[in-house]
Amino acid sequence: MPSTPPTPVQRVQIDAGAELRLVALEMFAENGYSGTSLQQIADAAGYSKSSVLYHFRSKEALFEAALTPAVAELDLFLESIVEKLTNDEHRSGFVEEFIDLLLEHRLAAHIIINQGQTLSDIPIIDQATGLIGRIGESFMSGLPTTQQRIRLGIALAGAAYVMVALRPSAVELDDLDEVREALIDVVTELITPL
């Protein structure tokens, strides 16, 4: 019998750091940053509080680690925006990508939207709101009337908030697809006259 290969076996969930990041993301979204204690996170993940602080130097570091993937993708999205908006034909694609980005990182979006002002002194939150601001600016390069700015705000904030308001339990996969298309339609309709 040949020697067994060097254990690439079942990697179900042995990465404690990633597991803690996920649990923390859910709880921060559900109960808020200051409303979630390290003890609660540790209990939910099946570790001790000390263990959480072994993997992450502080509560804020854990928060930052939990949000980092979403913010990184948001950053990539911003970089790709410039060419998207110069080519007029790609504008609808812009909306689609933005909605998909929000859907993929719903929990992170929930946190940034609902707690962004409160937690503005945490670096990654500051970075995220900065990115969002630059997306808005680059979109309406000639930021014309108040009415137009309000229109854009309602489109993006409304879409984000509707998505965020979806309770995780209420997410049937079919419905999610339907929601996705409806969001793309309505947002596209709102921003095309700009």
Next chain:
Amino acid sequence: MPSTPPTPVQRVQIDAGAELRLVALEMFAENGYSGTSLQQIADAAGYSKSSVLYHFRSKEALFEAALTPAVAELDLFLESIVEKLTNDEHRSGFVEEFIDLLLEHRLAAHIIINQGQTLSDIPIIDQATGLIGRIGESFMSGLPTTQQRIRLGIALAGAAYVMVALRPSAVELDDLDEVREALIDVVTELITPL
């Protein structure tokens, strides 16, 4: 010289309860419910923590007292809705009143929108979200397609969120009027096809 009247004099701000309610509302909106301590509220209002707890039996009672006026007006608004919606001519008035209601109670709206899910176990929050839900239901009595529900959601949530996002410092009175009209226009445009 006639006797001085029984001191109806300057009532600048001697009602400690009302003053505390106001300060608490601002701080709860700014830093969140669990992110605001009774000590911070007391300091900001110029009282001791004990004094706050003399006027309000608990932190939750103070929170409830701070939100009560807004929720009461929301309740009145819901009662007036039925006749507004049966008379087709008053539909635009509906939007106008709703926007004005949000503008008048911006801080309370901020709290209910951003912390409603988190604080769903507090009675007045439960009441407020219940009222909002009934407003939505009574508006789209025949809740038709997903697309139409999303449209309504974006209109109302977007408007509310745009308003909430206005930093208090950024509120010039002229701008506020401009924002009000823009909001009414866009929201009306969104919900008229329903």
Next chain:
DNA sequence: CCCTAACCTGACCGATCGGTCAGCGCCTGC
């Protein structure tokens, strides 16, 4: 077989949390 390093934990720390309580000064009606 032992040494090391990674992982995890309970005990403990000072600070702060929401809340209680006894008592202070002051105004008012008798």
Next chain:
DNA sequence: GCAGGCGCTGACCGATCGGTCAGGTTAGGG
């Protein structure tokens, strides 16, 4: 002038907060 209640306070309570630390356990390489 005195009794009583209202507004307000500091001292204090147990619980919990985020965070530190010394030590226990385990797996792997020499």
